[in-house]
Amino acid sequence: MTKRFLVLTVIWLACLLTLPAYSQQLISIKGKIYDSETGDPIVGANILVGGTGKGASSNREGEFELKLSAGEYKLKITSVGFSAKEIKVNVPLANNKILRMALVHKKEEIEGVDVFGNFILSDRDTAINRISLSVLPAVTQISASDIEKQGAVTLTDALKYVPGGWTETRGRKSKQFFSVRGQKYPYPDYSINGIWQKEFEETAYFLSALNIESVEIVRSSSALLKGLSGLTGVIDVKTKKVERETVSLLTKYGENNNYVANLQYGNKIQDISFNTSAAFTGTDGIPGRGGKERISNFHGNVDWALTRKLSLEAGVTYITGLREFVGIVEPGNSKILNQEESFDPLKSLVTYAKLNYIGNSGSQTELQVNYTFRDAKYLNYNKQNETTSSHNDEDWEYGFNFLHSQPLSSSNTLRVGALYNHWVAPDGKRYYAGRRCDVQTVSGVIADEHKFGRLLLDAGFRLIGGHINEWGGFGIEGSASGLQKVEPIIDEPLPVEWQSAMGGSYILSKSSSLHYSFSGGTIAPRKGSLNEQGDIPQNEIRLQHDLGLRIRSQKQNEVKLSAFYTQRNNAIGLSGETITSENDLIVELYENRDKRSYGLELAMNQNIPVLHSSVFANTTFMKNERKVDNKMSDDEELPNVILNAGYLYQYSGVDLNLFVHYTGKYSNNRFVNPAWVAENGDYQLGDFVTADLNCGYTVSRKIPIRIFVEVKNIFDVRYETVAGYPDLGRLFQAGIRLN
Template sequence: MVTFIKIRQRTRGWLLFMILAVFGCAIAAEIRGTVEDAKTSSPLKGADVLIKNTTLGNSTDGEGRFVISGVAEGRCELMVSLLGYQSRTVKLTVGTEGTASVQIKLTPVLLPMEPVWVTGASYRDVLSTPDVQSEALDLSVTEVPRVTMEQQHSKTLVDAMSYMPGAMIENRGRKVKQFLSFRGQRYPYPDYAVDGVWQKEFLELPYFFSSQDIESLEIMRSSAVLLTGLSTMAGVVNVKTREYEESETTARLEYGSYQSMRGLFSHGGKVNALSYAGSLGFFKTKGPANKNAAEQVANAFGKIKWEPNRNFYLQTSAFYLTADRELLLAQPPADSSYWQKVDAYDPVKALLLTLSSRYRMGERASLEVKASYADRKPDYKSYNTLTDQTSRYREPDHELNLTVIQAISLFRDNTVRGGFFYNHWVAPHGKRFYYGKACDTETFAGVLMDEQRLGKLYLDAGLRWEKTHWNRYGAFSINESAKGLTKVTPVVDEWQRPMMMGTLGAAYHFTETISLHGHAAFGRVQPRAGTMTAEMVEPLDEKQIKADVGVQKLSPELGRFSLVYFLTRQDNAIALSGATKTLNGRVLELYLNRDQYQTGLETEWQSAWLWHQIRPFVNCTYVLAKESSKGTMVRNEEYPQWITAAGLLRQGRLLEVNLLGKYLSGFKGSQFLPAGVPPQPLGDFVNVDVIVTWNALPQTRTRLYFELRNLFDKKYATSIGYPDFGRRMYAGITKTW
């Protein structure tokens, strides 16, 4: 029996009106297009193409083609993404004829999605990116694209890395407000590079560096990074500054807890071969009452890039900031000195200039040259509430960096790269914990790396030599503290013994979607000249071994899954003992040898878009850190064993909801405690953030958003005496032209 339901003409009219109001589009309109590799022009299969602020989208077929039906006439934005490629947003207009065509090119990054075995070509075009890291390290390198930073509403460089695998952020109130570490590797902390140029003294700036000026982040968690930076132990974060493919202007205004205000105006575009970017921003907050936590920051950014053809580019950028920042007062159990002194940066100013160029000499060679100059001028003010005295210190420093990398393809499937690095750093008055100890150092390094592909097997080997001349050096410290070493005599005009490191790497692709990656680095570090132990003998040479081994699975439908084992081992590690000795009128710091290592597992799932609306991610890192103590290996309890992050993004035509969560297991801390007090518990918390964005006026590209940080109001801490402020709320509006 068939039942027919009659619907009145008026009801049908209301239903049609509601459908058009909800979907805002003409049923007949559609967008057709192709997605290709920007380097090879090969069609890309499985790329997600989604109309921004809608649920409309599709994936490309085997020929790179896609069709999206039910599109409204007028302007719209296509968000295009594919694992192994840099995501893009493309603007276009659907005309009255009801059909629009577009050709989209994606730039490959560290994780290619569709290798073409028959050509025997490298997954990376090394000649176009001479500083790219070994393919064997793919599983230990994460790229954070701009679209992810926007979805998570990251405000600063550090914010953008909060949910990376194994990331731990130590929030403090001191001169360096936030320290970032991965996989239990601290002291030293990870280094930073800007547009591929390593920065020696950058720790104070990530908190001030606006995410609006960042195109993407390349986070190299492995301690075996060879071609970016001069650090060998804790990894490198490479900040790639903002670029535009077409004209765009954005304005943003935000207000929130503790009378916080944030504003931004940015503009960029591209005219023929010349692209440009610029921005102005400010941030101001009073902070919690009676905590000495007021801040105000103003920053500016500019960049110009000229790329007349695929063989040559020249670009320069500038970043400037001026800020006043009060140093947050600590609370018990921190030592009383940290809550009796009212300190502030008044002000801090910084200028960072970069210049880079690449010239590709045909199909077999390329040369890349990069340079940077940084000038930082922090003025530090300290008021002691007990003595009613105010002290002022100036802690300026500047550095010059130069990187030169030559890549040569000797024969098919083989590439050799040679690199030269130079850094000159001067801190005439010292700074932070070594204020009053002038520093002037020059570091030279050379790298040679060879890569060979044998079908599905990739092999590489590298060698690095590094040597530093101390024109003057007095920044001796233990765990970023000069306590006990303040009377040590600075070293003057002395060459340090060279450091050597060798690397071996391999990657094997079982199929187009399953691959195995392994990398090992090993080296020997000799004690610097004049180094002595408490027995007044020279310490033994330090032996270093670092390894990353893992497997990954790529799927256009489900995304990327990886599992990695990592190890950093130091036998006879040369460490400061904390003791000093006066010899012939000269105060010497004393060293010791001890074994220490960090090992663990890291798993990560980065989902593709599910049903064109939902995109989850999960990562979990287990770290076991040990060090020798009285002849036995004991766990280093000052680092959490478990670090887990997860998120769920739901994107619709009018409403976008992002849930973000993080868990740190319990650990202990000793820094900032009074002398004689045993380490105190830290961590052991779950933090949840909720972000809701409403596309209020789709046609004018106006968006309203609301952020709820620390949803459960947890007063957790990652540093002694500096707990989180608790639940915070922010609301803002963004307008894009």
């Protein structure tokens, strides 16, 4: 089946690329849509060309591009929450200038969550790393406005109400894991402004959400240009950009000495815009259980239009501070109960730069470079033996990524890319500390889109390989008994992985569209993973189908319905078995087991202008199964239901934002005392409802001032997503924001 699938993919790509191309005498005009009050770019604004049926939508930077023949045109610009605007333009534009248009807020409307701009197939988007439209129903976008309304402090906090999103919170070396649709191992990838990040999951729960302009979450797998593990989804973070001088200050304080302070300054001077910020967060943790944190975020990014066609974007984020691990409670494993652990200090440096060139034909070429350094001093105090052990949890990586987008005709766009990454952990890291890890990864990708009237087809293929210079990371959380004699891997090629995707989008009407995508590929186990026999697990083969319907009205009300099916052959996961190392640390072993999941997702948002409010809701119902004794049985370690809902009100300076979340029941014995499991059975988790409230009042002056109150976990539910780590319960905070 794998060979047949590969051959079909290659044939489809060849057919798409060899279809007749045609050209017209079209002239490219570009523009940018921004908020008249804040200068912030407006995402998803609709630009319609009167009398032509053509149009475009603004991207995450508020930018758009149209291709028109010479002449005079009337453009109409609309966006939810803003008054419509019409302008006349003469093509070609004088001096090839960029149109800049400011939209004014409508006071009677409010922007809802999960807003993603309409799209029109008449003019294709040639952005380099844009996702395929066939997967659009499985894409969620969170704006800076959504982040503020939620009271989110970190990137992981901002993902709380994503359809099918599931955050497992614990107190171990990895504090939180976020996944979608219950698909883990590997977890979703992350990228910053389109630049892929390796080993980023531990940075997500430290990265300040107050520096983020928007977050795009691809919940499906058709995201080949966004990262190497697009089979489990990708989370792309867009940092804030400004169009004029901007200053903002936010501070809040609450129980358990929870505090947040953030100061930002940005400006645009001629062709250079920049934004800087400093954020400080902290907590004294949970009384009697530790969890103290003192984290500082320093961030800066710059955008420089070197010429009309050449631009440079660069950014740097530095994170430093300390984090105590939250203590486990009964019936947690006795060996963990006996430990007091922390990262003190911890440091992370994330840098990137990309050079983008726009060709005469609308092509784009981009060179990306990135460098990341992480260092945390791990301290472990054994209360029983009264001894302290430590090691440096250090790693660094750098990478290069070349991307090119080439319109082959007015209806066909080809994208290609090549990536190189070098990652080194000198003394091992996290759960495989103790021996050196040094790996180089290379990848190549090709993707194509072709429009046939109302139908848009896309296809893509990626190969991943590389080289292991040295890999000794077999001892999870230490040098495990029985694994010490395993020789490190020296000078060997990485196993080759492949990923492929194909799909189609069909415009049913001006307000509705139908989408289907199919993706598949292989996933290699994390280096250092071992099964109960002491061998490396096999590669997983993952195949996924997505079928979705999207309906969006002129008032920007939206409904998205998706059906999905995922088949995982030789799925990689924890076996539930462990080995205890000589220094009393736990080694977790992996296994290959066939799994599958399928279900429905429904997401909607509705504006209610007469009530000055909006509501949103999303639901994921899924069935999860795994092979046991040669037959498929329910996988009780994954929830079958995840629900989110919210009510947002804003009028005359008053705002009220209520969010509700439900995770269905599931079980997991990880971190549980084996004796307790033997006596009581599987440890039950999930099946909880939480609600958060954020309300405030804005004083409309020359400098708007918002005074607000937040209540997290209103019902004071002590729920668990990981055994032994219950939530701290209700938390009150109050603050002020100046813009």
